[in-house]
Amino acid sequence: MKDIVIERLDERGVTIESMAELVFELQKQYLDITMEEAVENVEAVLMKREVQNAILTGIEIDLLAEKGLIREPILKIIQNDESLYGIDEILALSITNVYGSIGFTNFGYLDKIKPGVIGKLDKIGKTTGKVHTFLDDLISGIVAAACGRVAHSHGDD
Amino acid sequence: MKDIVIERLDERGVTIESMAELVFELQKQYLDITMEEAVENVEAVLMKREVQNAILTGIEIDLLAEKGLIREPILKIIQNDESLYGIDEILALSITNVYGSIGFTNFGYLDKIKPGVIGKLDKIGKTTGKVHTFLDDLISGIVAAACGRVAHSHGDD
Amino acid sequence: MKDIVIERLDERGVTIESMAELVFELQKQYLDITMEEAVENVEAVLMKREVQNAILTGIEIDLLAEKGLIREPILKIIQNDESLYGIDEILALSITNVYGSIGFTNFGYLDKIKPGVIGKLDKIGKTTGKVHTFLDDLISGIVAAACGRVAHSHGDD
Amino acid sequence: MKDIVIERLDERGVTIESMAELVFELQKQYLDITMEEAVENVEAVLMKREVQNAILTGIEIDLLAEKGLIREPILKIIQNDESLYGIDEILALSITNVYGSIGFTNFGYLDKIKPGVIGKLDKIGKTTGKVHTFLDDLISGIVAAACGRVAHSHGDD
Numbered sequence: 119m120k121d122i123v124i125e126r127l128d129e130r131g132v133t134i135e136s137m138a139e140l141v142f143e144l145q146k147q148y149l150d151i152t153m154e155e156a157v158e159n160v161e162a163v164l165m166k167r168e169v170q171n172a173i174l175t176g177i178e179i180d181l182l183a184e185k186g187l188i189r190e191p192i193l194k195i196i197q198n199d200e201s202l203y204g205i206d207e208i209l210a211l212s213i214t215n216v217y218g219s220i221g222f223t224n225f226g227y228l229d230k231i232k233p234g235v236i237g238k239l240d241k242i243g244k245t246t247g248k249v250h251t252f253l254d255d256l257i258s259g260i261v262a263a264a265c266g267r268v269a270h271s272h273g274d275d
Numbered sequence: 276m277k278d279i280v281i282e283r284l285d286e287r288g289v290t291i292e293s294m295a296e297l298v299f300e301l302q303k304q305y306l307d308i309t310m311e312e313a314v315e316n317v318e319a320v321l322m323k324r325e326v327q328n329a330i331l332t333g334i335e336i337d338l339l340a341e342k343g344l345i346r347e348p349i350l351k352i353i354q355n356d357e358s359l360y361g362i363d364e365i366l367a368l369s370i371t372n373v374y375g376s377i378g379f380t381n382f383g384y385l386d387k388i389k390p391g392v393i394g395k396l397d398k399i400g401k402t403t404g405k406v407h408t409f410l411d412d413l414i415s416g417i418v419a420a421a422c423g424r425v426a427h428s429h430g431d432d
Numbered sequence: 433m434k435d436i437v438i439e440r441l442d443e444r445g446v447t448i449e450s451m452a453e454l455v456f457e458l459q460k461q462y463l464d465i466t467m468e469e470a471v472e473n474v475e476a477v478l479m480k481r482e483v484q485n486a487i488l489t490g491i492e493i494d495l496l497a498e499k500g501l502i503r504e505p506i507l508k509i510i511q512n513d514e515s516l517y518g519i520d521e522i523l524a525l526s527i528t529n530v531y532g533s534i535g536f537t538n539f540g541y542l543d544k545i546k547p548g549v550i551g552k553l554d555k556i557g558k559t560t561g562k563v564h565t566f567l568d569d570l571i572s573g574i575v576a577a578a579c580g581r582v583a584h585s586h587g588d589d
Numbered sequence: 590m591k592d593i594v595i596e597r598l599d600e601r602g603v604t605i606e607s608m609a610e611l612v613f614e615l616q617k618q619y620l621d622i623t624m625e626e627a628v629e630n631v632e633a634v635l636m637k638r639e640v641q642n643a644i645l646t647g648i649e650i651d652l653l654a655e656k657g658l659i660r661e662p663i664l665k666i667i668q669n670d671e672s673l674y675g676i677d678e679i680l681a682l683s684i685t686n687v688y689g690s691i692g693f694t695n696f697g698y699l700d701k702i703k704p705g706v707i708g709k710l711d712k713i714g715k716t717t718g719k720v721h722t723f724l725d726d727l728i729s730g731i732v733a734a735a736c737g738r739v740a741h742s743h744g745d746d
Contacts, residue, residue, distance in 0.1 A: 168532035192331040204690030218482035219675030226697010287501030325689035373637035376518030383540010
């Protein structure tokens with residue numbers, strides 16, 4: 119299933135490298151980490167079934183909202199990424215959670231600052247017909263989980 | 276938005292009374308509770324925006340899976356309510372959570388035992404073309420949250 | 433750290449076998465599982481750092497409450513395992529979460545039914561000077577997580 | 590119980606105003622908010638029993654760790670606020686959760702940036718005998734929950 123997940127992310131404009139760059143940027147200040155290690159950790163997160171289910175479900179919701187196949191009033195709420203709609207955060211946190219609560223801080227930080235690909239997705243979602251309501255949060259969740267995994271692996275040294 | 280939520284639940288075969296009966300059954304052994312109070316507490320849960328978003332989103336996913344408008348591999352996973360797919364539980368727990376962690380125990384119990392309307396929905400979902408993968412968990416979440424609200428209100432006496 | 437965790441659980445009257453029995457009982461109806469496999473899965477859960485932190489922290493709180501070293505009003509609340517105190521559930525759910533949301537249902541069921549060692553701990557906590565407010569929930573969390581791990585491993589076959 | 594909570598926070602160097610300032614700073618860019626409204630929202634968060642339990646429990650753990658009354662290996666882990674120890678985040682998130690998942694982003698941001706009183710507590714915890722491992726996260730959780738409450742109240746206008 120991992121290949122489909124990577125393919126779907128790619129369709130939506132997200133590469134493993136673009137996520138690994140954020141892992142690298144967040145961790146380099148604390149740990150001696152390489153981009154190669156960052157890529158490995160993002161890929162390990164994408165191997166988890168719980169993560170795959172969250173990504174595939176969230177991307178479908180974004181896509182169905184783009185096509186207008188979701189009924190009101192939830193359709194506009196999702197299309198407009200309304201701040202009081204928290205289901206996207208909930209799905210993303212189920213990803214972050216996979217490596218424990220230490221990922222929550224990075225999730226929130228990424229979701230607030232929106233660096234790199236996260237900000238790019240958010241901007242496209244807000245300025246075009248594309249809907250990235252779930253996707254930008256999912257990416258924050260994947261990157262935060264990968265950071266948690268990196269921290270665990272170094273902590274276990 | 277509450278009226279739309281009640282209408283959508285009704286469309287899918289769930290009445291406020293059917294949820295209130297489960298709240299009454301779960302709480303009567305601990306507290307002096309009436310059906311009227313159970314109904315009030317279910318309605319109070321349905322007033323919460325977080326709850327409304329989870330219900331409306333989950334029902335749409337069930338419906339879109341019924342219509343085959345979600346792509347594989349997630350389509351079959353949702354249609355078959357596969358045990359390793361946990362996104363339905365995640366949405367339901369965001370409802371339960373609204374009155375704190377004390378609701379989690381009732382959520383799990385309801386999801387396991389599937390009494391009343393929950394079992395009815397589960398059976399229909401497993402034996403007909405209808406998809407209730409999210410709905411039965413959402414109902415467990417609503418009932419568990421209402422039980423938590425009842426416990427808080429009596430505890431605050 | 434795993435040895436200390438097992439030792440502390442043993443001090444408090446909980447063996448790996450007593451937890452594995454509950455995993456076996458819960459899973460045998462769905463899967464072809466042996467007691468040996470149940471033991472392996474409980475041990476795998478106890479290897480996780482997040483789990484170890486939750487167990488060691490929860491046991492310390494129970495112990496400090498037994499000794500009266502926690503201040504009021506939280507002291508009596510913990511000593512009496514008051515139903516509106518949900519911090520014990522929160523710690524337990526962080527354990528269950530380690531193998532994803534599919535564990536939540538079993539957690540709630542175990543916490544409600546209190547089979548085997550869970551009921552034994554609960555009874556001792558309610559009838560003696562011993563405090564098991566956190567421990568019984570932690571055990572439900574460990575067993576539920578082990579069930580989730582079993583389900584994942586069979587699902588991946 | 591609210592008075593005891595405020596008193597205990599005060600003992601540990603945290604005033605309602607110091608938390609309200611952070612709510613004001615985070616929300617003023619999005620909403621027309623006054624310091625008075627920020628104070629009201631922090632106080633409303635502190636009225637919730639779930640929040641009170643998390644605060645009183647977390648402060649006790651910090652205090653008992655200061656006094657060396659918690660056993661190793663968890664004692665040093667808590668005293669040193671080790672990054673792989675996530676129980677403090679878990680307690681804090683149970684506070685943030687009280688107004689739904691929309692608070693998670695602010696929680697993570699606050700926990701990363703550590704503005705105002707949060708940074709002050711963190712620094713004291715890292716440079717003196719005082720232990721603020723739980724407290725600084727609890728404050729991030731309270732402020733994030735208050736921001737969520739503000740957003741809901743304005744959203745409901």
